[in-house]
Amino acid sequence: NAGVTQTPKFRVLKTGQSMTLLCAQDMNHEYMYWYRQDPGMGLRLIHYSVGEGTTAKGEVPDGYNVSRLKKQNFLLGLESAAPSQTSVYFCASSELGYEQFFGPGTRLTVL
Amino acid sequence: AQSVAQPEDQVNVAEGNPLTVKCTYSVSGNPYLFWYVQYPNRGLQFLLKYITGDNLVKGSYGFEAEFNKSQTSFHLKKPSALVSDSALYFCAVSLDRGSTLGRLYFGRGTQLTVWP
Numbered sequence: 001n002a003g004v005t006q007t008p009k010f011r012v013l014k015t016g017q018s019m020t021l022l023c024a025q026d027m028n029h030e031y032m033y034w035y036r037q038d039p040g041m042g043l044r045l046i047h048y049s050v051g052e053g054t055t056a057k058g059e060v061p062d063g064y065n066v067s068r069l070k071k072q073n074f075l076l077g078l079e080s081a082a083p084s085q086t087s088v089y090f091c092a093s094s095e096l097g098y099e100q101f102f103g104p105g106t107r108l109t110v111l
Numbered sequence: 112a113q114s115v116a117q118p119e120d121q122v123n124v125a126e127g128n129p130l131t132v133k134c135t136y137s138v139s140g141n142p143y144l145f146w147y148v149q150y151p152n153r154g155l156q157f158l159l160k161y162i163t164g165d166n167l168v169k170g171s172y173g174f175e176a177e178f179n180k181s182q183t184s185f186h187l188k189k190p191s192a193l194v195s196d197s198a199l200y201f202c203a204v205s206l207d208r209g210s211t212l213g214r215l216y217f218g219r220g221t222q223l224t225v226w227p
Contacts, residue, residue, distance in 0.1 A: 104154045
């Protein structure tokens with residue numbers, strides 16, 4: 001039982017490049033979330049999903065898109081990366097929308 | 112709007128002494144409260160939660176937290192700190208089921224350092 005996994009663990013992009021972060025969970029959870037963590041800012045919600053085929057905007061959605069084509073996967077896309085998107089990205093999942101289980105994170109640097 | 116405040120960026124305590132990490136919240140409904148811990152270069156790990164019932168909740172690694180509705184607080188405590196407790200601690204709040212659908216609102220985190 002792997003829990004929540006994230007791919008890749010590290011990535012360096014140039015401004016304007018695109019990439020997709022993959023989150024996978026094997027707990028059959030309905031709810032999935034993408035956060036970004038910046039020093040002194042805590043975790044801020046980017047987008048979330050309450051079930052397969054559904055997504056919703058969180059606190060800081062601009063510059064990001066998401067898709068939930070399969071229940072176990074939640075993809076976060078950056079279409080045109082900017083230095084302000086340098087951050088650590090965490091995916092989480094939960095049952096019934098409460099206690100969330102987090103992945104190990106993806107450290108993204110945009111030059 | 113929902114919000115969480117962790118008034119202390121850092122807490123330092125000697126090993127063996129009791130520790131407290133403070134958290135206050137503001138919500139427009141019944142709060143569900145959580146504490147998470149983050150070790151360096153790791154994801155967040157769930158420690159404990161308050162949903163309803165007894166105001167004192169016990170969690171992992173000997174931690175406990177007390178829900179105080181009148182003071183809108185949910186402070187994290189441990190009777191005897193260990194060096195291995197050194198980490199970044201996050202308080203989070205959610206509302207009961209409804210439009211927010213379990214979204215968590217996090218505080219900015221408190222760095223706990225336990226000195227040997």
